[in-house]
Amino acid sequence: MMLYRWGSLSCRHFAKSTKGRPVTGGEGIRKRLRDYVEVAKAIRILQAPHSDYTVVPMRFQVPTEAPWPESIQGKLFHTSEVRRHYKAGTLEPDVVDALNNLGFVWDVNEHKWELKVAALRRYKELHDGSMAVPFSF
Numbered sequence: 001m002m003l004y005r006w007g008s009l010s011c012r013h014f015a016k017s018t019k020g021r022p023v024t025g026g027e028g029i030r031k032r033l034r035d036y037v038e039v040a041k042a043i044r045i046l047q048a049p050h051s052d053y054t055v056v057p058m059r060f061q062v063p064t065e066a067p068w069p070e071s072i073q074g075k076l077f078h079t080s081e082v083r084r085h086y087k088a089g090t091l092e093p094d095v096v097d098a099l100n101n102l103g104f105v106w107d108v109n110e111h112k113w114e115l116k117v118a119a120l121r122r123y124k125e126l127h128d129g130s131m132a133v134p135f136s137f
Contacts, residue, residue, distance in 0.1 A: 037098045053103045
């Protein structure tokens with residue numbers, strides 16, 4: 001049984017393939033999107049002990065110190081730019097695949113919803129089918 005958040009069109013949102021043309025705007029934006037994958041890899045390492053997913057902040061400035069790769073230190077990245085290109089179908093397939101392999105969260109609201117539904121299902125299992133979660137829980 002799939003549960004959907006009101007107004008949501010899909011349950012789990014993982015990129016499948018690019019629908020449109022590759023990213024336009026020159027090599028600069030393509031490089032920035034490839035660099036974003038490096039940021040996501042580093043964040044995945046930091047989040048690995050606590051999560052199976054990679055959630056990159058909306059605005060992320062790479063620290064200017066190790067262990068961050070020197071080529072991206074100090075750069076500012078906007079996750080919304082990556083998600084916008086993904087939704088438009090203009091994100092290069094290798095970038096999409098790399099982010100999918102990292103468990104990148106494409107839709108944060110949907111991700112939060114799914115975590116809550118999973119927690120409620122687990123609560124139901126542990127409490128003999130009851131879904132009356134106390135307010136103080």
